[in-house]
Amino acid sequence: MESLIFLVLALIAVLGAIGVITLRSPVNSVLCLLLSMVSLAGLFILLDAPFMAAVQVIVYAGAIIILFLFVV
Numbered sequence: 001m002e003s004l005i006f007l008v009l010a011l012i013a014v015l016g017a018i019g020v021i022t023l024r025s026p027v028n029s030v031l032c033l034l035l036s037m038v039s040l041a042g043l044f045i046l047l048d049a050p051f052m053a054a055v056q057v058i059v060y061a062g063a064i065i066i067l068f069l070f071v072v
Contacts, residue, residue, distance in 0.1 A: 006046055012039040026072040030065050037061040 016036030023029045037060050044053035 009039045009042045034061050034065055
């Protein structure tokens with residue numbers, strides 16, 4: 001069961017990263033980056049690292065994406 005969840009989260013992370021690179025609109029690119037970061041947080045939860053998952057969501061998915069949108 002864990003390997004299936006891992007494969008799904010890894011696929012979402014890779015597709016989100018490809019979306020960041022290929023999409024032309026900065027807003028859509030940031031949404032793909034958010035999807036990728038949230039799936040990485042899910043992978044951290046699978047590794048029994050809930051603090052790293054929380055930091056991933058709060059710092060990277062929250063602050064960095066907001067700063068990126070303000071710059072663009």
